[in-house]
Amino acid sequence: MTLFLTKVWGWDVPVGPLQFSTSGWRDNALRQLEGGDRVVLVGTTGEQTPDDMKGRLLGVMQPSREPVMSMDFDVRARPGDFVDGEYKWPVGLMNLRAWSLPERPKLNQISDRKFSMDSAQGIVPLIDDEAARVLALDWREEALMQPTAQAQVRMAKRHGTAKRTAPPPTTTRRGVMHMRRAPAYTYAMRVAGARPSAFKIGWAFDFKQRARQFNHAALPGLGGLEYQPFRFHLWDTARQAYSMEQALLAHLSDRVHSDNGEVVTGLSDDALDAAWFAGVSGKL
Structure with a gap:
């Protein structure tokens, strides 16, 4: 199992999909992910992120290889999430499991690295010491958000199991x-x-x-x-x-x-x- 990191504007429960701004970033994540890998979500330090989440480890996702559209889920929209009526992170990966991190440590308590823009748009693998610190935290499993009925039917048709x-x-x-x-x-x-x-x-x-x-x-x-x-x-x-x-x-x-x-x-x-x-x- 490999742990990856990505930066987000917040964390909500029940947990929606792992979101990306473009299908290219999603495809890049799919090329890196293997079965059982997990992605740690860290709040950005920008004004879009609530103060109590800025720069902190918020949760962990175990994404599947099932591509989805973010708006197939009842995602909680925040100010600035839409530009000209378009959602900023329209594509995603369905999750198999998700966990909150109640301790919410600061990122600099886990790593002294400076993460590039790749961590905001995509996923970046953690090194062994960083992963060990994350694994030592308390993980609390959370409910997953279910896609809409229409989305589930569409996914079933894609897999040939609609009927x-x-x-x-x-x-x-x-x-x-x-x-x-x-x-x-x-x-x-x-x-x-x-x-x-x-x-x-x-x-x-x-x-x-x-x-x-x-x-x-x-x-x-x-x-x-x-x-x-x-x-x-x-x-x-x-x-x-x-x-x-x-x-x-x-x-x-x-x-x-x-x-x-x-x-x-x-x-x-x-x-x-x-x-x-x-x-x-x-x-x-």
Whole structure:
């Protein structure tokens, strides 16, 4: 495992992708990165970076080789992040894992080197002594930001896995056990038109089909409620998808609607996201 360094304007949780200003800088990073490598994020000393983050080690990312667009994620924009309506770091790499560094030491406590512009635009490998000091710090794993539904569909199409069908219905014990081991989604659907705001929490082998089933009964075209996919996460097994559903509903038990145990009400998007990303990372 090699540790790299890059400079950023800040650090947010849940953690978005590793961002770059151009596809060229991203491609340069891909040429350097190997499986298991990690990138240490250091706040710049410029005015764009919050004072408590300037010149400090903020977090660590383990990027994948999956190229993404930064705006496929609900990244938190700061003043100056856009020029003529264009985001300054439009391309990125999907992360496999991410950690905060609660101690946030100054960069000069880790290294006495002067890092060039390469560290602001791309990634620079740390030498052994620097890497050892970083590895000795306390690392706290954080939830990852999930790409939008549209982005996940686009990535699935790129990999030739866009169409994921549910296992065939079965009544045999062996068949049921097989279905439990089949990939499935945990989902959160916004119940559009509900007052107060509401989300339907559940799991399904095909969350889009489930939304169509709900809307077929709700008849939104005639003024009924509409179920709109808001968040979803694909698990390796239906058992995992069900476990996250139950963990979310238990965590939000004070918000569960009295007439439907899978609907939570009175939640903002941010509040639902906080619970959702905790559920994805197994922290509920």
